[in-house]
Amino acid sequence: MPSVQGVILDIDGTLVDSNDAHARAWVRAFGDEGLDVPFERVRSLxxxxxxxxxxxxxxxxxxxxRYARVKEGWKTHFVAEELARVRSQPGTRELVAGLRSRGLKVIIGTSADESLVQGLLERAELADADLPFTTASDVEASKPEPDIILAAVxxxxxxxxxxxxxxxxxxxxQAAQKAGVRTVFLTCGGDTRHEGAYAVYRDPADLARHLDDL
Known part of the structure; x- marks a missing residue:
């Protein structure tokens, strides 16, 4: 197996604790259309x-x-009501520094719209890290399709x-598997559905301590 030369970092849930915030914004956006979609249903997606x-x-x-209205409503609710409350996961800066100190290339690969990336990186305490990124705005289909991962590769x-x-x-x-890329799964996003992952750690700080094990 070739040695690792590069790492793609997700943002939401991985670098910031934003998954519940996104779910709340989606629920409100559906509600704006008169649709009662349970939080748990959205959160699982x-x-x-x-x-x-x-x-x-x-x-x-x-x-x-309706698709366009709901999608725009989610973004509006997230930026206006949720983004300022999003916090960095532990160890984001240590993880990026650790990857770079080992000579690895680092890029963001996220299903978020490009317009949200800078704000999310600020919440992740990585606004000054000069990280390149690929987003849902760059490709035809977001995760779980492989397009974002393939673009990052x-x-x-x-x-x-x-x-x-x-x-x-x-x-x-799923997106990484379709692209032929191995996944390191972090449970700090609140999900434990990590079947198929190459390795599992708690959060960026935990992964940063174990980089030499990969």
Whole structure:
């Protein structure tokens, strides 16, 4: 197996504690349409991009006017009501520094829209880390499809088996598997559905302490 040369980092749940916040924003966006969607239903799907989550919940296509309204409503609610309360997961800066000190290339690969990335990196205490990123805005389909992972691998100029994905939902694992990339799963996002992951750690701080074990 080739040695690891690069790492793709998810943001939501992995670097910041935003998964519940996203779920609350989605519930409000559905509510704006007169739809009573339980928090638990939405929470189980966080990690998907909106292009996947809305059709999964409502059974409608992306060409639907309701799809566009719900997706925009989620973003509005998240930025206005949730983003300021999002906090960094433990050890984000230590993890990025540890990866770079070992000569690894690091890139963000997230199902979030590009317009949200800078705010999320600020909450992760990584605004000054100069991290490149690929987002749902760059590809046709978000996680659990492999497009974001494949785009990140291409930007790293590496082969998939030289790259690790660090994520916190089963959709990270599924997307990475489809792209031929191994996943390191962090449970700090509140999900334990890590079947298929290469390794499991608690949070960025825990992973940072075990980088030499990978």
């Amino acid at each position: 966080v990690g998907m991009g909106g292009d996947q989550l809305v059709p999964e919940v409502l059974g409608i296509g992306q060409d639907s006017a 291409e930007r790293l100029a590496l082969a998939p088996d030289e790259v690790l994905m660090v994520g916190d939902t089963p959709f990270d694992v």
